[in-house]
Amino acid sequence: MMYRPIPSTNEPLPVVGLGSWQQFDVGSSASDREPLRQVLTRMHQKGGKLIDASPMYGRAEQVIGDLTTDLRLNSSFFLATKVWTTGKQAGIDQMEDSLRKMRRKTLDLLQIHNLLDWQTHLKTLKDWKQAGKVRYIGVTHYTASAHDQLERIVKTEPIDFVQVNYSIRVRNAEQSLLPAAHEKGVAVLINEPFETGSLFRAVKGRELPAWAAEYGIESWAQFFLKFILANPAVTCVIPGTSNPAHLLDNMGAGFGQFPDQKIQAQMATYLAKL
Numbered sequence: 001m002m003y004r005p006i007p008s009t010n011e012p013l014p015v016v017g018l019g020s021w022q023q024f025d026v027g028s029s030a031s032d033r034e035p036l037r038q039v040l041t042r043m044h045q046k047g048g049k050l051i052d053a054s055p056m057y058g059r060a061e062q063v064i065g066d067l068t069t070d071l072r073l074n075s076s077f078f079l080a081t082k083v084w085t086t087g088k089q090a091g092i093d094q095m096e097d098s099l100r101k102m103r104r105k106t107l108d109l110l111q112i113h114n115l116l117d118w119q120t121h122l123k124t125l126k127d128w129k130q131a132g133k134v135r136y137i138g139v140t141h142y143t144a145s146a147h148d149q150l151e152r153i154v155k156t157e158p159i160d161f162v163q164v165n166y167s168i169r170v171r172n173a174e175q176s177l178l179p180a181a182h183e184k185g186v187a188v189l190i191n192e193p194f195e196t197g198s199l200f201r202a203v204k205g206r207e208l209p210a211w212a213a214e215y216g217i218e219s220w221a222q223f224f225l226k227f228i229l230a231n232p233a234v235t236c237v238i239p240g241t242s243n244p245a246h247l248l249d250n251m252g253a254g255f256g257q258f259p260d261q262k263i264q265a266q267m268a269t270y271l272a273k274l
Contacts, residue, residue: 001047001254004235006136007185008160013078015229016254017050018043018247019191019240025058026242028066037067038244044073046251052163052189052238053102054082054113055094065102074102080109080161080189082140083125086117091124099133109161111138115149122157136160142191144172151177154186165192166234167199168227168268182233190228190237199224202274209270215263216256221246223267225253230264 003012018039026032040051051068053060061081068074081098083091099107110125112118118139125137138161139153147164154162154177162181166173170192181188194200203220217223221239228237239250259267 001251002229002258006160006187006235008136008187013187013236014047014049014254015234015236016048016225016251017052017078017189017236017238018048019238020051020053020060020064021057021240023240023242024053024060024063026063027059033063033067035242035244036063037071039242039247040064040067040071040073040077042244042247043251044071044076046248047254048251049076049078050080050108050189050236050238051077052080052191053098054084055098056082056084056113061098061101065104069103074104078108079104080111081107082111082113083121084113084116086120088120088124091117091121095124095128106132107134109136109138110134111140111161111163114141115139115146115153118153122159126158136187138162138187138189140164140189140191144170147172147177151180154180154184159186161187161189161235163189163191163238166190166228166231167193167195168224168271169199170195171268174231174233178231178233187235188233190234193225193228193237193239194221203271206274211263211266214257215259216252218252219249221249222253225250226259227264227267229253230259230261230267 001014112121128134138159140163142165164173
């Protein structure tokens, strides 16, 4: 697995992580959790580390905490979650609950989910970072309409991470936000890399271009993920899945050569012509 450094510390982070929206919102039965147990086991075996969650994602934090602890891998993963509420004390209470659910005394990354009451929570996150309760802090959103505000925060606030939507067809982030993050030394997590599955529907029944093999691309998932990782501002992409086979496919995008900007443009053009 290839790594990229978190700019604020130079800590290396594997370039493919795991999202948990919907997929990890499951019950406590063995049958519900077994596929996710396999996902986490295979992710660890392939060198992945970052798992992204949120209180918004139902039971995801609890499931991640339970399974990583049962597997004795909790400390091996880079656990990221979010604060998603309004008001200082409500935010503190929610973040304390996240620590408990994810079985941690210190979280690797806490983010302000979709910029909700972000100025209030950012003060708390700074305090928590100073106190050692969280290692990194950041902000997130999943729509292009929020990119201008994310960029302003990246340029003016001492954050470590920004999480943003970016894909082969939704490229607004590369115009200004990603360059700003790169310039300011802010790590970038990418959500919605498959556009909630619409990319796979667009290529259903279509063959990969022959030249994709030169970059170790063996599937459409890897095609879409390697397009994103071709951008040097991107630190880690976090596709979500509850399918162990899909997890292995996604992790494969973190191996081998990444396309350069010329090939990245060729990838986008090829997809647009399908």
